[in-house]
Amino acid sequence: MPETWYIVSVLAVVFTITLALRALPFAALRPLRKSALVRNLSLWMPAGILVILAASTLRSEVVADAGHLMPVCVAVAVTVAAHFLGGRRTLLSVGLGTLSYVALVNLV
Amino acid sequence: MNNPSPPIVAPPPIPTPSQEIRSGIKDSFAAGLGMFPLGIAFGLLVVQSGLPWWVAPALSVAGFAGSLELLLIGMMAAMTPLATIALTTLLVNFRHVFYSFTFPLHLVNSPWAKAYSVYAMIDEAYAVTAASTGRWTGRRLVSMQVAFQVYWVGGGLAGIGIAALLPARIEGLEFALCALFVTLTLDAVKSRRQVPSLMLGAAAFIAAAVLVPDVALFAGLMAFIALLIARHFLAARKGIQNA
Structure with a gap:
């Protein structure tokens, strides 16, 4: 536990x-x-920063427990599918993805 | 909302302070619907990752930036060095620099309210003002921002309460953050013009994870920014050649 x-x-x-x-x-x-540099950075940063954060958090899940590789892949697929099929409703996509991950790591 | 243009229509009456506050709170509802549940997830995660409960409200006051706060829980639980936390904060919140270009801060008069309005210029506040055609006033803007912070801090506290009621730790709940970043990435890459940035980011992180796995996030972010700066100067040079 980190110190105060x-x-x-x-x-x-x-x-x-x-x-x-x-x-x-x-x-x-x-x-x-x-x-112009600041303007270009503002235009280019979001997609790259977000994919790095997504990759980094997903990687930590797998590094913490190698057995979680399959659940991670399935839950990412569920999240992406829900996001496209459900009309980009973030709460729905995140909810379904998390639910499937929790189910996979606890029940399988 | 009345349009002030046609001469037949009388100018809209000047709203009273309480009307302004009410419309500000009304403006906050749609985004609040997403912020409150996410706040609950945030509070749950704080408790489940072994951090003291007060980290949730403290972070929401110190940082007040949803996705960064969620990211910081894991980083704090792992005792990530402060330099990495500083760089991550800088890059993840860098987008706020550009909000100031259009955010209607000039409507807020009192210096304290102005300071709060700048401090609380979160994505949702920017998005609502950018998308709205309504007549903003300082009071309306600040009451919307206060409402946002109430939802977010309140959600976090509710999450802490729920965590206390749960009999055991729910394994896998932290995936909510992964899923959030996956959906945010999908939303950021709506047009093909964003694909090069996506590829550069992915390449930078993969290289960092292979070469320096212990500091992959820090190195990946730095490499990505270096690549973007190189891209900027390459594009500028091409522009001069084409001219």
């Missing part, structure tokens, strides 16, 4: 960076808006 000082440091880091990202652009809008 570690948790408090995480809170401080997260607070400072998140607030800075939200507040600084209001103070320095013009140069940021003009920068």
Whole structure:
């Protein structure tokens, strides 16, 4: 279990960076808006960052227990299928994917 | 909503403060429907991953950014180094930089309310203001944001309560975060123009996971940003050549 000082440091880091990202652009809008690099990054970052986060969290599941490889694959397939067939309703897709994963790792 | 354009229609009456607050809360309902259940999942996960219960409300006050908070639970439980947490926070929340271009902060007058409005400029708040054609006022905007934080913190506390009632840890519940990122990725790649970014991200992470498995997330994110900067300068050079 992490110690309290570690948790408090995480809170401080997260607070400072998140607030800075939200507040600084209001103070320095013009140069940021003009920068072609910043504009391109804003356009290109989301898809790549999200796929890295998805891959990283999925990998941790498999690293924690190699027997979870099959449940992970099945549950990802369920999530993707639900998302496309259910009309991109995030709550539904996440719910069905999680439900199938919980069922697979506990019952199979 | 009245359209102020035709001359026959009288200008809409100026709303009273309580009307503004009520319409702000009404604006929060649709997104709140998603935030509250996700908050419950967040609270459950905090308890199940062995972190103290107060981490849930503390993170929701310090960070107030749903997907990052969910990600941080696992990272904190694994005692991830602060540098990795800082980089992850920076990159995951970087999108907020661009919200400021259109977010109607100028409507908020009092300096405290302004500070809160900036602090609470979450995805949902940005999305609702960007999609809405309604007449925003400072009070309406801030009451919507307060409502969002109430749903999120409240959901987290409800999740902690539910976890206390559960007889045992439910194995596999943490998959909710994986599933969330899978759906967010699908939503980010709605057009073919996003496919190169997706491929670069996937390549960066796979390379990092093979070469430096212990710091795969940190290295993958850094490599991805390096690739995007290279892509920017390549595209700029091509542009000059074509011109």
